Amino acid sequence: RLRWPRRRPGRGGLRRLLAVLLVLALLAVAAWAAVRFGPRAVDAVRDRTTTPEAVLPSAVVASSEARGHPARSLVDGLNNRYWAPAADRPATGQYVELTFDPPIRLMDLIVHTGASPQQDVFVRQARPAELTLTLWTGDGPSSTRQLRLSDRPGPQTFHHVVGGVTRLRLTIDASYGAQRGREVALAEVEVFRRP
Incomplete structure (x- = not known):
């Protein structure tokens, strides 16, 4: 007659306990990952699936302005008017700054350089060749990025995703066609946020 082997007492209970502990550990790791990486993952998906929308700043200021070419010209929707730094100082280091209230999730920045989209007028003034983009957020220090522009x-267009942006500054680092009597013209800056 057949005899089943005897089980040692407690061995099945130990396996069940280990299985339960393993499941609990996996759930704890999954919960930690969701808290740690969940918001970033959701943001990454939303960034890729939503269409950015244009946003106007609540304020625009500049380090200096040439007569007839105020900082506000950068966001007036017209690319035949422009901001230029004051002519009595070097353009390098001059900046224009846009403030956003409420803060935005920056997605794209579109820059139009020169005095006009028409080539013959475009070349009459100097144009930025390099800009430093500086961003401030409400919860942290500023970040910077170099923008190299074609003449x-x-x-x-520059794709640069940063959340919680309260201020955006464009500083002139280098220019095309700079010479005495010419202004460095920056026609328009379009800012796009995630809705």
Whole structure:
């Protein structure tokens, strides 16, 4: 007659206990990952699936302005008017700053350089060749990025995603066609946020 082998007492209970502990550990790791990486993952998905929308700043100021070319010209929707730094000082180091209230999640920045989109007018004034983009957020220090611009009329797009942006500054680092009697013209800056 057949005899089943005897189980040692407690061995099945130990396996069940280990299985339960393993499941609890996996749930704890999953919960930690959701708290730690969940918001970033949700933001990454939303960034890729939503269409950015244009946003106007609540204020625009500049380190200096040439007569007839105020900082506000940067966001007036017209690319035949422009901001230029004051002519009595070097353009390098001059900046224009946009403030956003409430803060935005920056997605794209479109820059139009020069005095006009028409080539013959475009070349009459100097144009920024390099800009430093500086961003401030409400919960942290500023971040910077170099923007290298082509010497051509028309829009130039820069994709740069940063959340909670309260201020955006564009500082002139270098220029095309700079010479005495010419202003460094920055026609338009379009800012796009995630809705």
